[in-house]
Amino acid sequence: MPHSESSGNSKTNYRFKHLACNSCRKRKLRCNGNRPLCKTCETTGRQCDWEDTLRKTGPRRGYVKSLEARLAEVESLLENQKFTGSDQGESRPVTDDDELVAIEHDLNGTLWDSCMPDYQPFGEAAKSLTDDVMQHSTSPEQDADIPSGKNAASWELCAVGLQEPLPSQEAIGELHQVFFEKIYPGAPIINKGRYLAAMSLPATSRLRPPVCLSYAIWCLAASVSPNYNAVTEHFYHRARKYIDVDEIAGRGHGVVTLAHMQAIAYLAAYETRMLYFPRAWLSVGRAVRLCHMMNLHRLDGAGFDVKEMLPSAMDWAELEERRRVFWAVFVHDRYQSLASGWPSVIDERDIATNLPASEQEFVTGKATRPSLSLQVAMTPDGIKNLNLFAATAMIAAVVGRTLTHLHRKEIDDGSLEEPDSAFRKRHDYLDTVLLKTLEYLPPQLQIGSSLLNPSAVQLHINIQASTICLHQAAISKAKSSPGNGFDLVESSMRCLGAAETMMTILRVVDATFMTKAGPWLPFCLYLAARVFVQELSEPHPVDTNKHSESLDLLMGMLRSMKARIPYTVTLLLQLERDISFFGTSNPIGHIVVPVDDITETLEQEKMAQV
Template sequence: MASYLDDQSQLQIDFDIPSSHAGQNPTSYNSGQAATDSNNGDGSYVPRPKRIACAVCRRRKLKCDGRKPSCGTCSRLGHECTYDEARKKSGPKRGYVKQLEARLAQVETLLKTQEPSTTAAPNQEQTFSISMPNEPSGAGLHVMGSSLHNSINSMSPVEGQQVTELPTSFKPEGVDATSSFGWDMISLGLEEPFPAREVIEELNQIYFEKIHAFMPVIHRPRYMATMNFAPTSRPPACLQYIVWAHAAAVSEKYSNLHALFYQRARKYAELDQMKGLGETILSLAHCQTWLLIGCYEYKMMFFPRAWLSAGSASRLAVMLGLHRLDGEGLEVKQCLPPARDWTETEERRRVFWMTFCVDRYASIGTGWPTCIDERDILTNLPASEEAFTNGKMEQTARLSDVLTGEDLSTLSPFASVAFVSCLLGRNLTHLHRPEPQDNDNDLNGVFWQRHRSHDNILLHFALSMPSHLRLPAGMGDANVLFCNLAVHTSTICLHQAAIFKAEKNRMPEQIILESKRRCIVAADQISSIMKMVSSMDMSKMNPFISFCVYVAARVFVQYLKFRPDDTAARSSLQFVFVVLDALKNQNPLTESFLCQLEVDIEGTPFQDIRLPSAGQQTRRSFFAGHTYGEVIHIFP
């Protein structure tokens, strides 16, 4: 079945049926022909007895010679050979043939209604034509393709849904591969063909080379292996399309396709939700789909949709029990069957922790509460990428243990990202979820005790970080890079909250000065890290890196408002603008942060660092009121 799509391109369609056979039953014709052939031979013709393949050959789809007690294949390979004497009923399901006949009748009716208009108005042929590579051109084939497509649309899973198709001349190359759109695709409920096989392979390769580097939630060998299975055994169409959307977004060759792939991914994800009672979405693949959709939407600045998609991924992860894979608790409803092996369990862990991270990023950018409660997590942190890819079992620590300073040496790069995302989320609840006994005007109150506890965790992690998570040793790993940036970002967020509370309650000046010092040191570290990696491929970096750079820029802006003549700070802020300009080419989310920074420096003595242009003025009006980076919870 691996070459199924390739074999479809060799199909030849013949609509000229000889009149002598018109209306004749094909089955009776074939059986009559077989009888004639048998009578032409020897009168002693004896039909060959039917053989039943053994269970092993049947399962592995091998040719079986039917020998008993052990066939030739099993004898050669040393397998236990068994025969199932009770033959299963073969053939299509009941009603399937009638359904096909009804579809064909509908297609024939559409053909009859289209033929006169085709001959009368040949200049309208382009509207109905579907590109058929390696096939002879002909009006009959074009109309057949259009009518078949229209008949499929009329039987859409969602009643009354209308699907707008682009004219053939405007469809991107490689997408309208009609030769791969067979009955197997129709049975999946697809309304358009997949891209050409070469395009699919190239997009998958791009995804695992670039996107997987910072979002390792799909097991590459198993995913690529399923792409060679029958269409019904491959990953859901929604997951395939969002994988291609991410890949196309960072590819110059396919950059014009990512929006189309994203729209189709959302369409099929929503259609799956509406099937039956919604039980179709209870799968790890659909959780991966909504996770990738949410990340794509944040990257493309579809903020309202991104918030809802991230919430869908979080709720689905909890519904699937991904937050309690390694813990014992009260028995709750299990929606997923037990994992087949450690690799599948690890993939579930990774999906959960990436969902956890995106949940934190979304809340940090808006100030709204998180969906996943840290106290409910009973899933260990993810293992190393090498162990995950090779299926080699690796013991990992729990988040609660790492927060107390234990097992830091066992943290993988992806686990470190989950850990610092947890710290970012704690900063949010620290400021936005006050308790009655906080007493933020008292240095010994609960608020300041919590502040010192969070600060101690950050300092301990920064000092005790294992060597494989440090820079520049781990500079080639996107997750190591983001971990180091996020640690300093979390430090800035924590101490900005401290400055706000200290100034509000007129606390000792030394507290304010110490927090300001910590902020400027952390911002300088972020600037130094970005200088270190400025020559790297930006498309392989986590899109939320731009948020870390933006936080550092806000610190420089605040510092320069009091010391506008500090050349080092001016130079750092100017470099940050250069970094954000470079990031926005691969990461449109950066545009939002750039707009906010331009507003922040407007009217200041150092606004000449970034002189406004016509394009910047247009961008400001576009982002007015829709800026992701305008975070009052971080910079009160």
């Protein structure tokens, strides 16, 4: 028996005293240690086999010391965060009243500089604010240049895919709150509940949103937040960087996700506002191509079998989110073409995706009525059932058709002098759609019921701007082809009526509307201002004082938006050129743009080009 053998050898007694047979150890049963057959196996009739060597348990050699070293390093970092030293070596406690609560520390010393060595977007004051906004990193990205030794703990954080610390949880929470209060209503393409729930998952979870989407959201939120405005460009560059990182990884499939589409769409909106127009134009083109790759343009239509790049939607809410992303890209595509005069990318004839459902249905995840196709939405019965997002997308489609109607000559256009020419038919059809839209909009979207909703106000301003574009196109065609039967007076009156309606809306809306309006509001205001400039340049203008007052008000609104939407400066510059052009033969003495504004506009435009 083991207890009687080698009684003088304590090690042998200790080893066999605590050794159980494999069968008892596996079943966690008491074993008396008798060999070759223990009492439990004898009773149960199981095979009793043994191992003469103990398996090693506990942490590997040196692991405890490694943990102690890492703990000391973390304690040192936390100690450094409690006090920030000044240049003279003085220290002060960091309080909750600091503008941004966090400290960005480079986990490998030079990782950020090596990633973007030429990127220095801030001055000293803004840089100090940036140094305060970022706190502990979830992890940096793997990099061959990361040193070992005392930064070994940082190396273990590399697997998540970040190259710098993320903002503190307090900053992230505040930025999310600002985004969903001020940005989301104008771009409702992300499911708030699912996004916030996924953000609470571990950083290594595949269900967590990609960091490029988070940075895009924080960028837009910071751009309208006084506390975080100085780090807006920081977030913007990081969002673009991580989109590129995902695109060049592997064979590029990492960027073919709905979250990356949302990130690119949000960045395109920011780039448009900030006068990064070439980037915005390319970002929208990139988003359109991704839409086509993921078949977002035909979610509700049967077609030829093609390779599916996305898995099937798990539920209706996810399908609706895909619809919303597509229509947001569609709206960007149409309005950027309107502002630039360049051809749009999405061909309306390829669209087989229904318009978005209502916001209430999207939030609850339950559809109460079938969604509408774009063709049905342009009929009176369809207009009656439009929601805010669907109406915005439908008006953007009218804008796109107006651009095609103006710039693309169809084979069946015929002579403009023919009253039944294809050009005249398209003009009359689009004009009818705009008039019917104003007549049949649901009660909650009528202008009298929606003055407190910035997005609904923007919708009505878009409708008036679309009317101006359509009839300006008719006037242009009529002047280029005299005797074509177009009534120039009627089209001019329709343009003037749309501009005056826009002014009526702007005079009664809440003042906060200007701070919440989307990036295309300045362009709509410019279209109205241009109509008043043309009216005032007539040989015998009517209501001169009224039009002059409206023009001054519009120019004041545009100047007030320069800081928040920098591309407004180019519209002011173009408006001054319009005033000079129309005033060459018919001077408008009472319309004066301050020289300081023009000088500032020119300087900002030069900086934008650089």
